[in-house]
Amino acid sequence: xxxxxxxxxxxxxxxxxxxxxxxxxxxxxxxxxxxxxxxxxxxxxxxxxxxxxxxxxxxxxxxxxxxxxxxxxxxxxxxxxxxxxxxxxxxxxxxxxxxxxxxxxxxxxxxxxxxxxxxxxxxxxxxxxxxxxxxxxxxxxxxxxxxxxxxxxxxxxxxxxxxxxxxxxxxxxxxxxxxxxxxxxxxxxxxxxxxxxxxxxxxxxxxxxxxxxxxxxxxxxxxxxxxxxxxxxxxxxxxxxxxxxxxxxxxxxxxxxxxxxxxxxxxxxxxxxxxxxxxxxxxxxxxxxxxxxxxxxxxxxxxxxxxxxxxxxx
Amino acid sequence: xxxxxxxxxxxxxxxxxxxxxxxxxxxxxxxxxxxxxxxxxxxxxxxxxxxxxxxxxxxxxxxxxxxxxxxxxxxxxxxxxxxxxxxxxxxxxxxxxxxxxxxxxxxxxxxxxxxxxxxxxxxxxxxxxxxxxxxxxxxxxxxxxxxxxxxxxxxxxxxxxxxxxxxxxxxxxxxxxxxxxxxxxxxxxxxxxxxxxxxxxxxxxxxxxxxxxxxxxxxxxxxxxxxxxxxxxxxxxxxxxxxxxxxxxxxxxxxxxxxxxxxxxxxxxxxxxxxxxxxxxxxxxxxxxxxxxxxxxxxxxxxxxxxxxxxxxx
Numbered sequence: 099x100x101x102x103x104x105x106x107x108x109x110x111x112x113x114x115x116x117x118x119x120x121x122x123x124x125x126x127x128x129x130x131x132x133x134x135x136x137x138x139x140x141x142x143x144x145x146x147x148x149x150x151x152x153x154x155x156x157x158x159x160x161x162x163x164x165x166x167x168x169x170x171x172x173x174x175x176x177x178x179x180x181x182x183x184x185x186x187x188x189x190x191x192x193x194x195x196x197x198x199x200x201x202x203x204x205x206x207x208x209x210x211x212x213x214x215x216x217x218x219x220x221x222x223x224x225x226x227x228x229x230x231x232x233x234x235x236x237x238x239x240x241x242x243x244x245x246x247x248x249x250x251x252x253x254x255x256x257x258x259x260x261x262x263x264x265x266x267x268x269x270x271x272x273x274x275x276x277x278x279x280x281x282x283x284x285x286x287x288x289x290x291x292x293x294x295x296x297x298x299x300x301x302x303x304x305x306x307x308x309x310x311x312x313x314x315x316x317x318x319x320x321x322x323x324x325x326x327x328x329x330x331x332x333x334x335x336x337x338x339x340x341x342x343x344x345x346x347x348x349x350x351x352x353x354x355x356x357x358x359x360x361x362x363x364x365x366x367x368x369x370x371x372x373x374x375x376x377x378x379x380x381x382x383x384x385x386x387x388x389x390x391x392x393x394x395x396x397x398x399x400x401x402x403x404x405x406x407x408x409x410x411x412x
Numbered sequence: 413x414x415x416x417x418x419x420x421x422x423x424x425x426x427x428x429x430x431x432x433x434x435x436x437x438x439x440x441x442x443x444x445x446x447x448x449x450x451x452x453x454x455x456x457x458x459x460x461x462x463x464x465x466x467x468x469x470x471x472x473x474x475x476x477x478x479x480x481x482x483x484x485x486x487x488x489x490x491x492x493x494x495x496x497x498x499x500x501x502x503x504x505x506x507x508x509x510x511x512x513x514x515x516x517x518x519x520x521x522x523x524x525x526x527x528x529x530x531x532x533x534x535x536x537x538x539x540x541x542x543x544x545x546x547x548x549x550x551x552x553x554x555x556x557x558x559x560x561x562x563x564x565x566x567x568x569x570x571x572x573x574x575x576x577x578x579x580x581x582x583x584x585x586x587x588x589x590x591x592x593x594x595x596x597x598x599x600x601x602x603x604x605x606x607x608x609x610x611x612x613x614x615x616x617x618x619x620x621x622x623x624x625x626x627x628x629x630x631x632x633x634x635x636x637x638x639x640x641x642x643x644x645x646x647x648x649x650x651x652x653x654x655x656x657x658x659x660x661x662x663x664x665x666x667x668x669x670x671x672x673x674x675x676x677x678x679x680x681x682x683x684x685x686x687x688x689x690x691x692x693x694x695x696x697x698x699x700x701x702x703x704x705x706x707x708x709x710x711x712x713x714x715x716x717x718x719x720x721x722x723x724x725x726x
Contacts, residue, residue, distance in 0.1 A: 118480045154476075155490075161476035162468075166432045172494055176469075179493020180486055182517050183600055190577075191609040200581035201517040203496050263504075267514035267590050276581050286497055295505040 099319040099376075100141045100272070101390070104309035104366075105129055106325040106359075107147030107283070109383045110181060113326075117154050117224060123184060130188035132324075132386045137193060140320075140390070143272055144185060145312060147305040148177040148283030153223015153252055160238060167238070170254060171286050171298025178203050178282035185279055199277040205263040205296065206285025206303055206311075212257035220256035220302045225249040255301045259285060259308040263296070265315050272316055284308040310366035314373050320390060321370045321378040323363045330360060330380055330396040342396045347372055350398065367398040413633040413690075414455045414586070415704070418623035418680075419443055420639040420673075421461030421597070423697045424495060427640075431468050431538060437498060444502035446638070446700045451507060454634075454704070457586055458499060459626060461619040462491040462597030467537015467566055474552060481552070484568060485600050485612025492517050492596035499593055513591040519577040519610065520599025520617055520625075526571035534570035534616045539563040569615045573599060573622040577610070579629050586630055598622040624680035628687050634704060635684045635692040637677045643695055644674060644710040656710045661686055664712065681712040 110125045111117055136142055152173050159168040182201040190199050218241045226234060226242075231250025235242045245251040262268070262285065271278050284303030288296045306323050313321040329341035332353060347368035355361055360380075367378030381388075381395025389395035424439050425431055450456055469490050473482040496515040504513050532555045540548060540556075545564025549556045559565040576582070576599065585592050598617030602610045620637050627635040643655035646667060661682035669675055674694075681692030695702075695709025703709035 116480075118477075119482050119486055155472075158469075158472040158476040162472040163432075166430075168433050172433055172497070175493040175497035176490040177493065179489040179491065179496070179517060182493070183486070183489035183519070186517065186578075187519065187602065187610055187612070198578070198580045200578055203493060203500065203515040203517070205497070205501065264500075264512070264514055266512045267585055267588075270588055270590070271581055271584065274581075274584055276584070288501065296501055298501070 102313035105146040107149040111150035134192035208257035416627035419460040421463040425464035448506035522571035
């Protein structure tokens with residue numbers, strides 16, 4: 099089966115872990131082992147997030163030249179280079195010799211009128227202590243929100259992906275059997291100007307929404323969103339919280355979820371299966387194969403896996 | 413004709429110009445116009461340098477976290493993302509709608525025993541004043557050399573490219589007529605470890621040498637190396653200096669050139685035409701088309717353009 103895998107940026111630079119090259123490289127190695135295992139039985143196309151990394155690049159640039167801030171589209175492109183390289187290298191090291199792999203930079207068009215530009219919600223970079231966060235906020239005029247227990251984190255606009263530019267070359271490679279890594283960080287955000295030319299914008303696109311578009315465009319069977327959470331839960335944080343194993347998009351519509359990173363995953367899952375995809379899976383990175391096989395995580399599909407069960411809780 | 417174009421890193425962030433996002437973007441626009449003009453008559457594959465940019469990324473990372481230096485392979489990958497994105501965007505803006513373009517990250521294998529690792533020669537980043545350079549050298553334990561009038565510049569090892577990893581997907585796209593941007597910064601430098609796994613190394617590969625390998629692997633007709641120098645000169649700096657218009661590799665062997673950025677271009681040009689390439693051209697970015705047409709710049713080929721003329725000086 100053809101699977102588009104969306105790898106969480108937090109799976110590569112973990113929450114609370116120092117943002118060092120070594121930490122990132124070690125995490126990529128773990129991710130690559132999970133992907134390689136999946137690639138033994140399926141054709142995979144890999145997309146990835148960049149939340150922690152794009153924030154780090156912004157801090158590095160601002161630290162060196164505070165008066166010359168680098169725009170988020172260019173920083174996003176840098177993260178596509180950095181993360182894409184590390185994934186390609188470790189994935190190729192884990193796959194049989196002779197496997198062909200290509201990592202493509204991917205621009206993704208967004209709507210300049212997207213309301214997200216007036217309402218930044220996407221957290222990027224590290225979580226700061228309240229004191230440190232207030233200093234950084236004042237220095238850079240960044241929008242910050244609370245995260246965790248009293249911490250502060252920068253947020254930026256996260257408009258919806260409208261079109262994946264360069265989808266033809268991606269499709270050509272995928273159909274030739276090449277293992278493709280693309281759409282890193284949800285894609286480099288660009289808009290069409292009044293003159294028809296594309297130009298970068300200050301945003302970070304949600305990688306799950308872009309991965310959904312990508313899976314649709316490539317006619318993938320499965321959209322697999324891997325993160326550090328075991329599954330989608332009903333009544334999260336309540337005494338009766340329960341992991342959802344199998345669910346339909348219609349049943350998901352009837353449930354409510356806390357705002358956060360799970361929201362875009364659920365929307366992407368519903369959109370993908372409603373557009374004809376066989377199944378969307380959500381769960382932990384190390385469970386990749388088991389989610390596809392139906393042993394752990396959450397699977398979303400139009401038709402329930404077994405007759406009569408639309409939602410089965412584990 | 414199929415042309416591999418190697419774009420100098422200095423053409424994108426000019427010597428002496430402040431290293432701002434705006435300056436780089438403006439220069440990329442100029443380069444894209446020249447490339448688009450060439451692409452009207454030929455199939456182009458674009459490679460580019462990253463000397464100024466990879467040094468800048470190193471400074472940014474060191475400025476934010478001096479105790480956690482980022483390795484040159486990862487920084488090189490970041491520059492492939494940043495520069496590749498900007499070139500793709502402006503080139504696509506300049507080409508007719510419907511043109512397909514793909515920018516691929518490219519790892520290039522080098523020999524861990526390459527003597528270049530003990531003898532850093534590749535200048536990266538900005539040129540510092542003597543005083544500033546000495547401070548930076550002491551801070552980072554970097555190797556510095558003098559450049560220009562008393563300035564100092566960081567140098568890093570520049571091993572020879574041995575193999576372009578992922579050449580199959582590049583070839584597939586090129587043969588399908590896609591405009592490909594790849595091998596940025598000479599490629600991300602990697603070596604094969606004793607366990608067979610590839611890993612990054614502290615180096616910056618010369619982009620002209622890698623572009624030569626690329627042109628050979630793709631069966632290109634022309635290798636075109638664009639820089640900020642008009643042509644290859646005989647007796648450069650002497651009263652009788654003369655631009656070389658047409659020359660054979662054998663005739664080039666008999667001449668001597670000052671060590672510097674022209675050396676790798678000449679070696680790449682000779683290697684390419686000796687391996688079967690029709691012609692290698694060297695000259696200014698804005699003269700791209702005119703160099704191919706034989707009006708300006710230097711052309712290297714096995715057979716002279718007209719019978720009886722092996723070297724013609726303008």
